[in-house]
Amino acid sequence: MTDFAPLYAAHLAELQRRTAEALARGGFDHLVVPSGTLHYQFFDDRDYPYAVNPQFKAWVPLTRNPGSWLVATPGQRPKLIYLQPFDYWHAVPQAPGGYWVEHFDVVVIRTAEEALQHLPADPARCAILGEPQSALRDHVPNNPPAVVNYLEYHRAHKTPYEVAMMREASRIGVRAHRAAERAFRAGASEFGIHLAYCQAAGQDANDLPYSNIVCLNEHAAVLHYHDRDRVPPREIRSFLIDAGAAFHGYACDITRTYARDTGSEFQALIDAVDAAQRAMCEQVRAGTDYKRIHLDAHLALAGILKEFGVIKASPEAALATGVSSAFFPHGIGHGIGLQVHDVAGFAASDAGGTIPKPEGHPYLRLTRTLEPGMAVTIEPGLYFIDMLLEEVKKNGHGDSVDWERVDAFKPFGGIRIEDDVVCTEAEPINLTREAFAEA
Ligand code: GLY
Ligand code: MN
Ligand code: MN
Numbered sequence: 001m002t003d004f005a006p007l008y009a010a011h012l013a014e015l016q017r018r019t020a021e022a023l024a025r026g027g028f029d030h031l032v033v034p035s036g037t038l039h040y041q042f043f044d045d046r047d048y049p050y051a052v053n054p055q056f057k058a059w060v061p062l063t064r065n066p067g068s069w070l071v072a073t074p075g076q077r078p079k080l081i082y083l084q085p086f087d088y089w090h091a092v093p094q095a096p097g098g099y100w101v102e103h104f105d106v107v108v109i110r111t112a113e114e115a116l117q118h119l120p121a122d123p124a125r126c127a128i129l130g131e132p133q134s135a136l137r138d139h140v141p142n143n144p145p146a147v148v149n150y151l152e153y154h155r156a157h158k159t160p161y162e163v164a165m166m167r168e169a170s171r172i173g174v175r176a177h178r179a180a181e182r183a184f185r186a187g188a189s190e191f192g193i194h195l196a197y198c199q200a201a202g203q204d205a206n207d208l209p210y211s212n213i214v215c216l217n218e219h220a221a222v223l224h225y226h227d228r229d230r231v232p233p234r235e236i237r238s239f240l241i242d243a244g245a246a247f248h249g250y251a252c253d254i255t256r257t258y259a260r261d262t263g264s265e266f267q268a269l270i271d272a273v274d275a276a277q278r279a280m281c282e283q284v285r286a287g288t289d290y291k292r293i294h295l296d297a298h299l300a301l302a303g304i305l306k307e308f309g310v311i312k313a314s315p316e317a318a319l320a321t322g323v324s325s326a327f328f329p330h331g332i333g334h335g336i337g338l339q340v341h342d343v344a345g346f347a348a349s350d351a352g353g354t355i356p357k358p359e360g361h362p363y364l365r366l367t368r369t370l371e372p373g374m375a376v377t378i379e380p381g382l383y384f385i386d387m388l389l390e391e392v393k394k395n396g397h398g399d400s401v402d403w404e405r406v407d408a409f410k411p412f413g414g415i416r417i418e419d420d421v422v423c424t425e426a427e428p429i430n431l432t433r434e435a436f437a438e439a
Contacts, residue, residue: 158375
């Protein structure tokens with residue numbers, strides 16, 4: 001395994017550099033970041049799964065520590081205020097350990113309120129990044145836009161440490177995807193496949209970066225299908241799985257689609273999307289407008305639909321009339337890192353501003369021009385979704401579709417292939433394909 005210590009040291013130095021600039025822009029002396037608190041269900045004493053403040057896990061690979069705080073002051077060692085409560089009801093976090101600890105002044109506290117004694121005295125001098133309910137007396141999160149915009153904009157550029165974390169997440173995800181495929185081939189239900197995935201990843205709902213999407217047959221036409229039938233369908237035709245994994249707070253986001261009958265026409269359609277997806281991943285290069293990749297994907301996917309006899313219009317016409325969007329109704333991807341849908345996808349600069357989405361493409365989540373260090377997903381898909389196909393008819397474009405061909409593919413639901421790709425000065429790094437090749 002990679003030695004994370006030197007990578008982390010360089011990552012921390014970069015965070016400190018960014019923080020000094022962000023604080024200068026906002027006119028603050030300290031960056032203060034609560035890890036977050038537990039949220040409780042209404043009329044109940046049950047807590048929701050804890051989700052760490054992403055601004056906190058950007059500094060330290062701690063994802064299960066509510067009530068802790070990070071304080072960064074330019075020119076000083078960062079301070080970690082670490083809550084280790086006296087509690088015999090719940091497992092208490094271990095003393096912090098690992099390659100990152102030596103860089104911090106660690107103060108252990110036993111109650112959440114004790115943090116106040118260790119936070120900078122004057123909250124007016126602090127940029128406090130967190131949710132409102134993390135407030136401790138007058139240390140109330142203020143989330144100054146100048147500070148948040150700067151940090152979030154630059155978070156798109158992953159440090160080598162962050163790429164290493166995402167590589168580990170990808171290895172775990174791929175291991176679990178392979179187990180899921182085996183479960184599918186063995187005839188398991190959606191729920192059974194999900195359990196096989198979690199078992200192989202060693203992660204479940206509390207750990208995974210998003211809720212697994214596990215679809216057999218027509219369910220693959222539901223973009224975010226989360227139902228997971230407990231019983232397998234009588235006839236199993238196809239399998240789409242969109243599932244990730246986490247490592248030290250970083251995510252992978254991977255989708256694969258399989259045909260039960262590998263000699264079938266649906267398998268040929270999968271293979272065509274897969275080949276097109278690989279070409280799209282090659283477009284992840286410095287200077288490329290991500291919007292361009294999205295629009296080119298429409299042309300490539302419409303070309304495949306034409307080749308398979310599903311549409312009759314040219315790819316250009318299909319894009320112009322919105323017919324391609326009926327089959328590919330989501331964005332080509334998004335930034336990824338600490339969050340599966342990473343922040344600042346539309347940021348025009350580190351001081352604010354928005355780069356709009358192309359007209360008619362409301363679900364694109366990233367409109368920036370790619371630069372070295374940016375990590376994105378590339379996830380083209382083709383689906384047979386009744387609601388959207390009805391729209392095509394209503395909009396007067398029914399003639400550009402061969403409805404018999406649609407009916408032939410509908411029982412398979414759809415196809416999505418998704419990789420995580422890092423933009424570099426030269427060749428892109430495809431973390432997902434790398435991990436599959438290694439497995
Ligand atoms: N897993 C959700 C997505 O691919 O964006
Ligand atoms: Mn994705
Ligand atoms: Mn996904």
